[in-house]
Amino acid sequence: xxxxxxxxxxxxxxxxxxxxxxxxxxxxxxxxxxxxxxxxxxxxxxxxxxxxxxxxxxxxxxxxxxxxxxxxxxxxxxxxxxxxxxxxxxxxxxxxxxxxxxxxxxxxxxxxx
Amino acid sequence: xxxxxxxxxxxxxxxxxxxxxxxxxxxxxxxxxxxxxxxxxxxxxxxxxxxxxxxxxxxxxxxxxxxxxxxxxxxxxxxxxxxxxxxxxxxxxxxxxxxxxxxxxxxxxxxxxxx
Numbered sequence: 001x002x003x004x005x006x007x008x009x010x011x012x013x014x015x016x017x018x019x020x021x022x023x024x025x026x027x028x029x030x031x032x033x034x035x036x037x038x039x040x041x042x043x044x045x046x047x048x049x050x051x052x053x054x055x056x057x058x059x060x061x062x063x064x065x066x067x068x069x070x071x072x073x074x075x076x077x078x079x080x081x082x083x084x085x086x087x088x089x090x091x092x093x094x095x096x097x098x099x100x101x102x103x104x105x106x107x108x109x110x111x112x113x
Numbered sequence: 114x115x116x117x118x119x120x121x122x123x124x125x126x127x128x129x130x131x132x133x134x135x136x137x138x139x140x141x142x143x144x145x146x147x148x149x150x151x152x153x154x155x156x157x158x159x160x161x162x163x164x165x166x167x168x169x170x171x172x173x174x175x176x177x178x179x180x181x182x183x184x185x186x187x188x189x190x191x192x193x194x195x196x197x198x199x200x201x202x203x204x205x206x207x208x209x210x211x212x213x214x215x216x217x218x219x220x221x222x223x224x225x226x227x228x
Contacts, residue, residue, distance in 0.1 A: 031214050042117075042204060042221040043156065048214050088156065092215045099169040100146070100158035101217060 005104050006089055012110040019076040021107040023089030024069075030092045032065055033101065034074050037086045046074075046087075051094075076109075084111045115139045119205050119220035126195055127228055134190045134223045136205030145188045146206040146217060147180065149173070156204065162188065195227045 006023045013019050023032070031050045035043040049056045049065045049072065056063045062075040076083055086108050090101040118137045126132050138145050147159040160170040162180055179191045188207075192199055202224050206217040 033216065035219075040224075043206075043219040045216050045218065048216055050214060090156075099144075099161040100171070101215060102158065103148075103156040105155045 006087070006107045008107060009105070010108040010110070012112055013079060014112050015079055015081060017079055019079050019083070019109055021074045021087050021109070023072045023074070023104055025091045026070065027091070028094035030094055032072050033090045033092070034063060035088045035090060037088065037106070039085070043088065079111045081111050081113060083109060085109060117205055117207055117218050117220035119223050121223060122221065123224045123226070125226045125228065128197055129194050132192050132195055132225065134203050134225070136188045136190070136220055137186050138188055138205065138207030139218055140186070142207035142209050142218070144208045145182070146208070147190045148204045148206065149201040150204065151201045159190070197227050200225055200227045
């Protein structure tokens with residue numbers, strides 16, 4: 001089954017605005033992570049939120065997790081041109097033996113100057 | 114800051130040839146992974162490796178694929194007889210699992226082009 005579906009698929013906003021991306025998943029999880037990928041580059045870990053947490057902050061990033069709805073959101077405040085990238089949520093399924101994390105299809109974020 | 118390094122950054126090969134993609138994970142990590150990303154698609158899990166053996170593999174990771182940790186630092190992915198559909202970005206990752214909650218640190222990837 002698919003896990004980690006982000007929406008929107010693509011998002012363009014003006015520099016300085018806030019960007020919100022959402023992720024839904026299907027199975028129980030240990031935690032959910034968000035990664036960033038600049039074009040043609042590797043994945044950079046941004047933030048991890050555990051299943052017993054509801055909200056987490058890191059700098060300009062705010063992540064929420066609603067396990068009852070099996071959804072998460074990533075908010076980037078005061079966006080900058082350098083935030084232009086693809087953003088992926090990745091879930092660590094419950095019962096996972098520290099093996100795979102399952103990525104969604106990602107949201108392509110474009111910050112307009 | 115420690116990082117995962119992958120070589121080469123781009124590998125071009127003929128269909129049917131063998132390729133070996135190389136990775137140097139972060140030195141104190143115990144868990145190693147390979148993922149791939151076909152252009153424009155999601156990142157897909159291939160295989161995880163712990164304690165010198167495969168701990169999980171996906172259905173993509175068929176008999177044409179193998180992994181090895183030949184020494185204390187390298188972690189390789191071998192594709193025995195490449196197919197056109199193997200063209201993708203291949204990412205190596207490593208992690209320390211228990212302490213970090215399964216945060217995985219990714220290399221910059223190897224772009225494999227099968228002609």
